[in-house]
Amino acid sequence: KNQVEQSPQSLIILEGKNCTLQCNYTVSPFSNLRWYKQDTGRGPVSLTIMTFSENTKSNGRYTATLDADTKQSSLHITASQLSDSASYICVVSANQAGTALIFGKGTTLSVSS
Amino acid sequence: DVKVTQSSRYLVKRTGEKVFLECVQDMDHENMFWYRQDPGLGLRLIYFSYDVKMKEKGDIPEGYSVSREKKERFSLILESASTNQTSMYLCASKRQYTEAFFGQGTRLTVV
Numbered sequence: 467k468n469q470v471e472q473s474p475q476s477l478i479i480l481e482g483k484n485c486t487l488q489c490n491y492t493v494s495p496f497s498n499l500r501w502y503k504q505d506t507g508r509g510p511v512s513l514t515i516m517t518f519s520e521n522t523k524s525n526g527r528y529t530a531t532l533d534a535d536t537k538q539s540s541l542h543i544t545a546s547q548l549s550d551s552a553s554y555i556c557v558v559s560a561n562q563a564g565t566a567l568i569f570g571k572g573t574t575l576s577v578s579s
Numbered sequence: 580d581v582k583v584t585q586s587s588r589y590l591v592k593r594t595g596e597k598v599f600l601e602c603v604q605d606m607d608h609e610n611m612f613w614y615r616q617d618p619g620l621g622l623r624l625i626y627f628s629y630d631v632k633m634k635e636k637g638d639i640p641e642g643y644s645v646s647r648e649k650k651e652r653f654s655l656i657l658e659s660a661s662t663n664q665t666s667m668y669l670c671a672s673k674r675q676y677t678e679a680f681f682g683q684g685t686r687l688t689v690v
Contacts, residue, residue, distance in 0.1 A: 500678060507683075507684065507686070508683055508684065509583070509669055509671075509681030509682050509683050509684050510622075510669075510681050511681070512678040512679070512680075515678065555621070555622070557679075562675075562676065563610075563675040563676065564610075564673060564675060564676060564677065564678075564679070565610055565627065565629065565673075565675070567612075567624075567679065569621050569622040569623075570621060571619065571620065571621035572621060
Protein backbone atom coordinates (compact mmCIF):
# COMPACT_ATOMS: atom_id res chain seq x y z
CA LYS A 467 0.00 0.00 0.00
CA ASN A 468 1.32 3.45 -0.90
CA GLN A 469 2.05 5.40 2.26
CA VAL A 470 3.80 8.57 3.37
CA GLU A 471 4.80 8.85 7.01
CA GLN A 472 5.97 12.09 8.59
CA SER A 473 7.71 12.74 11.86
CA PRO A 474 7.51 14.30 14.28
CA GLN A 475 3.76 14.95 14.39
CA SER A 476 4.43 18.31 16.03
CA LEU A 477 7.43 20.38 17.00
CA ILE A 478 8.03 23.50 19.06
CA ILE A 479 11.24 25.48 18.63
CA LEU A 480 12.58 28.88 19.58
CA GLU A 481 12.91 31.59 17.00
CA GLY A 482 16.31 31.52 15.34
CA LYS A 483 16.85 27.80 15.88
CA ASN A 484 17.14 25.19 13.12
CA CYS A 485 14.94 22.14 12.75
CA THR A 486 14.55 19.09 10.52
CA LEU A 487 11.32 17.40 9.50
CA GLN A 488 11.27 13.82 8.24
CA CYS A 489 9.30 12.04 5.55
CA ASN A 490 9.46 8.30 4.83
CA TYR A 491 7.53 6.87 1.93
CA THR A 492 6.61 3.53 0.45
CA VAL A 493 5.22 4.62 -2.90
CA SER A 494 5.64 2.77 -6.14
CA PRO A 495 6.19 3.84 -8.78
CA PHE A 496 7.85 7.01 -7.54
CA SER A 497 7.79 10.12 -9.70
CA ASN A 498 8.61 13.02 -7.39
CA LEU A 499 8.28 14.33 -3.87
CA ARG A 500 7.11 17.78 -2.84
CA TRP A 501 7.07 19.61 0.43
CA TYR A 502 4.13 21.95 1.01
CA LYS A 503 3.66 24.59 3.68
CA GLN A 504 0.15 25.16 4.99
CA ASP A 505 -0.57 28.16 7.16
CA THR A 506 -3.49 27.82 9.56
CA GLY A 507 -6.80 28.19 7.71
CA ARG A 508 -5.16 28.38 4.28
CA GLY A 509 -4.45 26.00 1.43
CA PRO A 510 -1.03 24.31 1.07
CA VAL A 511 1.66 26.04 -0.97
CA SER A 512 4.54 24.20 -2.64
CA LEU A 513 8.00 24.81 -1.18
CA THR A 514 10.13 22.47 -3.23
CA ILE A 515 10.07 19.45 -5.51
CA MET A 516 12.51 16.55 -5.53
CA THR A 517 12.82 14.11 -8.41
CA PHE A 518 14.49 10.71 -8.34
CA SER A 519 17.89 12.00 -9.40
CA GLU A 520 18.06 14.96 -7.03
CA ASN A 521 19.66 14.77 -3.59
CA THR A 522 19.33 18.31 -2.30
CA LYS A 523 17.36 21.39 -3.21
CA SER A 524 17.13 24.73 -1.45
CA ASN A 525 14.50 27.44 -1.38
CA GLY A 526 15.77 30.26 0.80
CA ARG A 527 15.99 29.00 4.37
CA TYR A 528 14.36 25.70 3.39
CA THR A 529 16.54 22.80 2.24
CA ALA A 530 15.05 19.50 1.17
CA THR A 531 16.99 16.27 0.79
CA LEU A 532 16.01 13.01 -0.83
CA ASP A 533 17.51 9.55 -0.47
CA ALA A 534 15.74 7.45 -3.08
CA ASP A 535 17.46 4.27 -1.92
CA THR A 536 16.12 4.45 1.64
CA LYS A 537 12.96 6.29 0.51
CA GLN A 538 13.47 9.12 2.93
CA SER A 539 13.26 12.88 2.60
CA SER A 540 13.92 15.67 5.05
CA LEU A 541 13.10 19.36 5.18
CA HIS A 542 15.61 21.46 7.06
CA ILE A 543 14.63 24.95 8.17
CA THR A 544 17.46 27.30 9.05
CA ALA A 545 17.24 30.26 11.41
CA SER A 546 13.53 29.80 12.02
CA GLN A 547 11.16 32.74 12.07
CA LEU A 548 7.74 33.18 13.65
CA SER A 549 6.24 33.06 10.16
CA ASP A 550 7.53 29.50 9.76
CA SER A 551 4.82 28.36 12.17
CA ALA A 552 2.67 26.16 9.96
CA SER A 553 1.97 22.60 8.95
CA TYR A 554 4.48 21.01 6.57
CA ILE A 555 3.14 18.30 4.33
CA CYS A 556 5.18 15.78 2.35
CA VAL A 557 3.47 14.68 -0.88
CA VAL A 558 4.70 11.89 -3.15
CA SER A 559 3.53 11.56 -6.73
CA ALA A 560 2.90 7.96 -7.76
CA ASN A 561 2.68 8.65 -11.47
CA GLN A 562 4.39 10.84 -14.06
CA ALA A 563 1.35 12.99 -14.66
CA GLY A 564 1.11 13.80 -10.99
CA THR A 565 -2.54 12.88 -10.63
CA ALA A 566 -1.86 10.17 -8.05
CA LEU A 567 -0.73 12.18 -5.03
CA ILE A 568 -0.02 10.46 -1.72
CA PHE A 569 -0.14 12.86 1.22
CA GLY A 570 1.58 12.60 4.57
CA LYS A 571 -0.38 13.78 7.59
CA GLY A 572 1.95 16.69 8.12
CA THR A 573 4.20 18.06 10.85
CA THR A 574 2.91 21.03 12.80
CA LEU A 575 5.73 23.44 13.56
CA SER A 576 5.37 26.15 16.17
CA VAL A 577 8.09 28.80 16.41
CA SER A 578 8.03 30.82 19.60
CA SER A 579 9.86 33.99 20.57
CA ASP B 580 0.09 33.85 -10.64
CA VAL B 581 -2.10 30.80 -10.65
CA LYS B 582 -5.28 31.37 -8.80
CA VAL B 583 -7.61 28.75 -7.41
CA THR B 584 -10.66 30.32 -5.85
CA GLN B 585 -13.17 28.59 -3.62
CA SER B 586 -16.53 30.26 -3.34
CA SER B 587 -16.71 30.41 0.45
CA ARG B 588 -14.22 30.47 3.33
CA TYR B 589 -16.80 29.43 5.92
CA LEU B 590 -20.16 27.71 5.60
CA VAL B 591 -22.69 26.53 8.15
CA LYS B 592 -25.39 24.19 6.89
CA ARG B 593 -28.11 22.10 8.45
CA THR B 594 -28.25 18.33 8.39
CA GLY B 595 -30.03 17.12 5.27
CA GLU B 596 -29.36 20.23 3.21
CA LYS B 597 -27.89 19.99 -0.27
CA VAL B 598 -24.57 21.83 -0.27
CA PHE B 599 -22.58 23.13 -3.23
CA LEU B 600 -18.90 23.98 -2.96
CA GLU B 601 -17.52 25.78 -5.99
CA CYS B 602 -13.94 25.97 -7.21
CA VAL B 603 -12.62 28.03 -10.11
CA GLN B 604 -9.09 28.10 -11.54
CA ASP B 605 -7.73 30.56 -14.04
CA MET B 606 -4.78 28.68 -15.57
CA ASP B 607 -6.48 26.30 -17.99
CA HIS B 608 -5.44 23.27 -15.91
CA GLU B 609 -6.90 19.98 -17.06
CA ASN B 610 -6.78 18.30 -13.63
CA MET B 611 -8.85 19.40 -10.65
CA PHE B 612 -9.27 17.78 -7.26
CA TRP B 613 -11.42 17.92 -4.16
CA TYR B 614 -9.94 16.93 -0.81
CA ARG B 615 -11.14 17.04 2.75
CA GLN B 616 -8.73 17.66 5.58
CA ASP B 617 -9.38 16.50 9.14
CA PRO B 618 -7.10 16.66 12.19
CA GLY B 619 -4.90 13.60 12.42
CA LEU B 620 -6.02 12.28 9.04
CA GLY B 621 -4.36 14.67 6.61
CA LEU B 622 -5.74 15.33 3.16
CA ARG B 623 -7.97 12.67 1.67
CA LEU B 624 -9.05 12.67 -1.96
CA ILE B 625 -12.78 12.78 -2.56
CA TYR B 626 -12.94 13.11 -6.37
CA PHE B 627 -10.81 14.34 -9.18
CA SER B 628 -11.44 15.33 -12.75
CA TYR B 629 -8.98 15.15 -15.65
CA ASP B 630 -11.19 16.82 -18.23
CA VAL B 631 -14.55 18.46 -18.73
CA LYS B 632 -17.38 16.09 -17.78
CA MET B 633 -14.83 13.47 -16.67
CA LYS B 634 -14.51 12.40 -13.06
CA GLU B 635 -12.87 9.71 -11.00
CA LYS B 636 -13.64 8.61 -7.46
CA GLY B 637 -10.98 9.18 -4.90
CA ASP B 638 -10.52 7.45 -1.57
CA ILE B 639 -13.68 8.71 0.14
CA PRO B 640 -16.39 9.51 -2.44
CA GLU B 641 -19.36 8.30 -0.39
CA GLY B 642 -21.90 11.04 0.26
CA TYR B 643 -20.39 13.33 -2.37
CA SER B 644 -20.79 13.98 -6.06
CA VAL B 645 -19.03 16.37 -8.44
CA SER B 646 -19.70 18.32 -11.57
CA ARG B 647 -17.34 19.70 -14.18
CA GLU B 648 -19.28 21.34 -16.95
CA LYS B 649 -16.53 23.84 -17.81
CA LYS B 650 -12.77 23.38 -17.67
CA GLU B 651 -12.23 26.12 -15.14
CA ARG B 652 -14.91 25.09 -12.66
CA PHE B 653 -15.19 22.01 -10.46
CA SER B 654 -18.08 21.70 -8.04
CA LEU B 655 -18.42 19.42 -5.04
CA ILE B 656 -21.95 18.50 -4.02
CA LEU B 657 -23.09 17.10 -0.72
CA GLU B 658 -26.45 15.60 -1.60
CA SER B 659 -27.69 15.46 1.99
CA ALA B 660 -25.25 16.99 4.43
CA SER B 661 -24.46 15.08 7.61
CA THR B 662 -22.55 16.08 10.71
CA ASN B 663 -19.67 13.76 9.81
CA GLN B 664 -19.07 15.90 6.74
CA THR B 665 -18.02 18.80 8.92
CA SER B 666 -14.50 19.42 7.69
CA MET B 667 -12.08 21.65 5.80
CA TYR B 668 -12.53 21.19 2.05
CA LEU B 669 -9.66 21.98 -0.28
CA CYS B 670 -9.79 22.29 -4.05
CA ALA B 671 -6.64 21.92 -6.15
CA SER B 672 -5.77 22.17 -9.80
CA LYS B 673 -2.71 21.19 -11.79
CA ARG B 674 -1.35 20.63 -15.21
CA GLN B 675 0.34 17.30 -15.83
CA TYR B 676 3.93 17.14 -14.58
CA THR B 677 3.58 20.34 -12.52
CA GLU B 678 2.76 21.19 -8.94
CA ALA B 679 -0.76 21.29 -7.55
CA PHE B 680 -2.17 24.70 -6.65
CA PHE B 681 -4.63 24.82 -3.81
CA GLY B 682 -7.52 27.10 -3.01
CA GLN B 683 -7.79 28.77 0.38
CA GLY B 684 -10.15 26.13 1.68
CA THR B 685 -13.77 26.07 2.81
CA ARG B 686 -14.47 25.26 6.42
CA LEU B 687 -17.88 23.57 6.42
CA THR B 688 -19.83 23.02 9.60
CA VAL B 689 -22.95 20.84 9.45
CA VAL B 690 -25.26 21.29 12.42
